[in-house]
Amino acid sequence: MSHSVLIRGGTVVLPTGQKPADIAVTDGIITAIGSEVSDGAEVIDARGLVVLPGVVDSHVHFNEPGRAEWEGWEAGTRGAARGGVTTVLEMPLNAHPPTTTALAFDAKVAVASRKALVDFGLWGGMVPENLAELPALAGRGVVGFKAFMSESGIEDFHRVADGLLAIGLKVTARLNALVGVHAESHEMVERTTREVREEGRVDRLAWCRARPPAAEVEAIKRLLGCMRGAGKGVRAHVVHVSCAAGLAEVDAARTNGVAITAETCPHYLAFTEQDFERIGPALKCAPPIRDAATRDALWHALLAGQVDLIGSDHSPCRAADKRKGDDDVWHAWGGVSGIQATLPVLITDGLHARGLSLERIAYLTATSPAQLFGLYPRKGAIAVGADADFAVVDPQKQWTLDADALETRSGISAYLGQTFTGKVVRTIVRGRTVFVEDQVVGAPGWGQLVKPNAPHAN
Ligand SMILES: [Zn+2]
Structure with a gap:
């Protein structure tokens, strides 16, 4: 069964520059970018946010x-x-x-x-x-x-x-x-x-x-x-x-x-x-x-x-x-x-x-x-036909990295206690949200092996 996602109203950072746009995703692939994109089964509100x-x-x-x-x-x-x-x-x-x-x-x-x-x-x-x-x-x-x-x-x-x-x-x-x-x-x-x-x-x-x-x-x-x-x-x-x-x-x-x-x-x-x-x-x-x-x-x-x-x-x-x-x-x-x-x-x-x-x-x-590394154009840019991989960020959000939000197993990071202006608020891998609302929601096993294109393919 096909799964469709609509990312609505974000400022999308395209290779040609940033512009307000909706992004339609079907089965993990970007199928449309623009202002006339029809609804998806899952709608993600990205108003006020930047989609990288x-x-x-x-x-x-x-x-x-x-x-x-x-x-x-x-x-x-x-x-x-x-x-x-x-x-x-x-x-x-x-x-x-x-x-x-x-x-x-x-x-x-x-x-x-x-x-x-x-x-x-x-x-x-x-x-x-x-x-x-x-x-x-x-x-x-x-x-x-x-x-x-x-x-x-x-x-x-x-x-x-x-x-x-x-x-x-x-x-x-x-x-x-x-x-x-x-x-x-x-x-x-x-x-x-x-x-x-x-x-x-x-x-x-x-x-x-x-x-x-x-x-x-x-x-x-x-x-x-x-x-x-x-x-x-x-x-x-x-x-x-x-x-x-x-x-x-x-x-x-x-x-x-x-x-x-x-x-x-x-x-x-x-x-x-x-x-x-x-x-x-x-x-x-x-x-x-x-x-x-x-x-x-x-x-x-x-x-x-x-x-x-x-x-x-x-x-x-x-x-x-x-x-x-x-x-x-x-x-x-x-x-x-x-x-x-x-x-x-x-x-x-x-x-x-x-x-x-x-x-x-x-x-x-x-x-x-x-x-x-030969992964483009499947990876690396927001474009029709590419994998629907996004980092949705709030560039103005001030926040401090605390121990609760640090995933590394040792619990040790030089960035603990650092304050930033600019936060990742959602991460999407092939159309699936793996991080949102300060929670990791992805599942082990979702990640797939990627290999470089054959030589001279791009
Ligand atoms: Zn190294």
Whole structure:
């Protein structure tokens, strides 16, 4: 039996701009956008609200199978639902086994299909041991391959030295697959970490000093070197760039025709080192939170168009693994739980504070990632024929994130107690409301696997 939904009277953010419109949905697909849309069986009143395309969060870690106690697919996608995230692209680590083989891919799809409330795609991993497995993973439908230039922090996911990365990029170029790179220079981070630790420092800012922006810049330069000669079709995407200097390297290469893109994350836009000093391990991540001048320069670069997309890098762990670093930053596990924060941060600090338009927010959080990872036009924009994935937001609503509204399993988030102007009030995945009236109403198992379009399909 067909199910129809009418979203009435909202300000709809379309690729062509925002306009007041009704949206008709039948069986999870957008069938009409306009002013003469007839009634649906379910009518959603969006007057006074903004309808954005659902966020395609291309960078999350749910850690299941293997480390479900760190988060898991249900808690992770409940957070997605609250954050207006309708599709997640999940990283190959820190699940166990990591998604570095076709078998591990199948195991993760099995658990995600049972538990996810929102749609999901999977990254594969590129590690020294699995270059021969990359074609099989590509065949399974990974959205890209994640590689680390520095230590990942986890024993079953090794970094690839430059020589291996160059070989891996040749393999992925032939597969027309994208490589997502954690770009911090292993050699530089190792040296600066040793220097800082020899001073006996255990304070929070020691972590920042040990991993300077220069380590990102050097790694990006070396990545570009590895891409040279990899062949036609080589594509790289630098995840979680924290500084404008890193973005400038990417931008300069792109100007010269290199197929390289860059992500930044809400926590680099929302917080400074002073916040990290005050909040502590909840904000420990790599690359680290930067000083205020670097943060402001990152915003400037974003507003100038040098950021391709925003991903949350939602990466939780057990509460105890954060708390043990309260007095000694080296002991805390790294990773920020931020899947709920992307839109609130971009609306509060972007739209209201810096004039970042809603169209640009839609592009950075939905259209751009959907295009880069081959999910467009099914995902990423509000258009007839696309999946009916929406984040309905009240851009003027002031609110504070409290513990009741935080889904992450550990209960730990740097955003707890933060006040925002701009709230997700409803999230819709393929026509089904999964979050409304401050309640997650979606059901595990609703989420479906998405795979990239065949090469050159768009
Ligand atoms: Zn990550």
